[in-house]
Amino acid sequence: MGGGEPREGRADLALRVEALEAILREKGLIDPQAVDGLIRAFEQDIGPMNGARVVARAWVDPAYKARLLSDATAAIAELGFGGPQGDQMVVVENTPQVHNVVVCTLCSCYPWPVLGLPPAWYKSPAYRARVVREPRAVLAELGLELSGDVAIRVWDSSAEVRYLVLPERPPGTESLGEDELAARVTRDAMIGVSKATGGG
Amino acid sequence: MLDSEGRAAPPRRNGEFVFEAPWQSRLFGITMALHQAGRFEWEEFRALLIEEIARWERAAAGRPDAEWSYYQRWQAALERLLARKGLYGEAELADRAQALAARPPGHDH
Numbered sequence: 260m261g262g263g264e265p266r267e268g269r270a271d272l273a274l275r276v277e278a279l280e281a282i283l284r285e286k287g288l289i290d291p292q293a294v295d296g297l298i299r300a301f302e303q304d305i306g307p308m309n310g311a312r313v314v315a316r317a318w319v320d321p322a323y324k325a326r327l328l329s330d331a332t333a334a335i336a337e338l339g340f341g342g343p344q345g346d347q348m349v350v351v352e353n354t355p356q357v358h359n360v361v362v363c364t365l366c367s368c369y370p371w372p373v374l375g376l377p378p379a380w381y382k383s384p385a386y387r388a389r390v391v392r393e394p395r396a397v398l399a400e401l402g403l404e405l406s407g408d409v410a411i412r413v414w415d416s417s418a419e420v421r422y423l424v425l426p427e428r429p430p431g432t433e434s435l436g437e438d439e440l441a442a443r444v445t446r447d448a449m450i451g452v453s454k455a456t457g458g459g
Numbered sequence: 460m461l462d463s464e465g466r467a468a469p470p471r472r473n474g475e476f477v478f479e480a481p482w483q484s485r486l487f488g489i490t491m492a493l494h495q496a497g498r499f500e501w502e503e504f505r506a507l508l509i510e511e512i513a514r515w516e517r518a519a520a521g522r523p524d525a526e527w528s529y530y531q532r533w534q535a536a537l538e539r540l541l542a543r544k545g546l547y548g549e550a551e552l553a554d555r556a557q558a559l560a561a562r563p564p565g566h567d568h
Contacts, residue, residue: 272534275552276482276486277482278558279537282552282555283489286546286547288496289489289492290492293495295488297491297495298484298485298487301487343494366508366509368505379479383527383529384515418501
C-alpha cells in the first residue's frame with residue numbers, strides 16, 4: 260500500500276449523512292417527509308425571485324421603497340416573505356456614487372427568505388476573505404468594473420443582520436411593469452456583485 | 460404564488476444548483492428539520508459552523524491543494540452539535556455508516 264494518509268472521501272460523507280438520517284428517523288427525531296419538504300422548498304419555492312419582487316416593487320413604488328430602507332424586515336414581510344435567516348433584514352441602496360456589496364466573513368450568513376441559499380462562490384474562503392480587503396478588484400474579477408469615483412461599501416452579514424442590495428433601476432426600463440422589472444433583477448445584483456440587467 | 464418559470468423567474472437565469480450532491484441537500488434538510496423541531500438554537504449551530512470553517516482555513520494555510528467543501532464543514536458542525544446534545548452515540552453513527560458501506564453493489568441507494 261502507498262502509505263498515504265487515509266482520506267475522507269465524498270462517498271464516505273454521503274454514507275455518514277445517510278446513517279445520520281436513518282438514526283434520527285428511528286429515534287423519532289426527524290420526519291423524512293418534513294426533510295423532503297424543506298429541501299423542496301429551498302430548491303424550488305424560496306429563492307432570488309422573492310428578492311427580485313421586493314426590488315421591483317421598490318423601483319415602482321416610492322412609498323414602498325422608503326419603508327424598505329427604513330424597516331426592511333417589515334417591508335419584505337408585506338410581500339409575504341420571511342422566516343428563518345430573515346428576521347433582521349437591512350436593505351442598502353446603490354446609487355450612482357455608492358455601490359454596496361454583501362459578504363459573510365465568518366461563515367455564510369445570507370438572507371434566505373429573499374435569496375434562497377447562497378451560491379458556492381459566496382461561501383468560498385477566497386470571496387469571504389478578499390472582498391473586504393480589495394472589493395474593487397474582486398468585483399472586477401466577477402465582471403463588474405466600477406469607475407474610480409464610485410465608492411464601494413462592503414457589508415458583513417452576521418447572525419444579527421442580513422443585508423440585501425437594492426440595485427439601481429437600469430436605464431431604458433421606464434415602460435416596464437413590475438413583473439418585467441423583477442425579471443431584470445438577478446441574484447448577483449442583490450448580493451452586489453453585478454448590476455440589474457438593462458433595457459432591450 | 461410565485462412563478463418558478465417564465466419571465467418572473469430571474470434566479471434561473473443566473474442561478475446554479477443550490478446543492479452539488481444529494482447528500483448535501485439531505486444534510487441541509489436534516490439540519491433544518493431538527494432546528495424546526497426545537498432540537499437546537501440556530502446560533503448554537505452557526506457558532507460551530509464558524510469554528511469548523513476556521514479550523515479548515517487554518518489547516519489549509521500553505522496547502523494550496525487542500526480541498527474546500529462547505530457542506531463537509533456543515534456536516535462536521537452538525538455532528539459536533541448532535542453529539543453535544545447527546546442525541547446519539549458516536550459509535551452508533553460510525554457503525555451504521557459502516558453497515559451501509561457493506562451493502563452489496565446496486566443496493567447503495
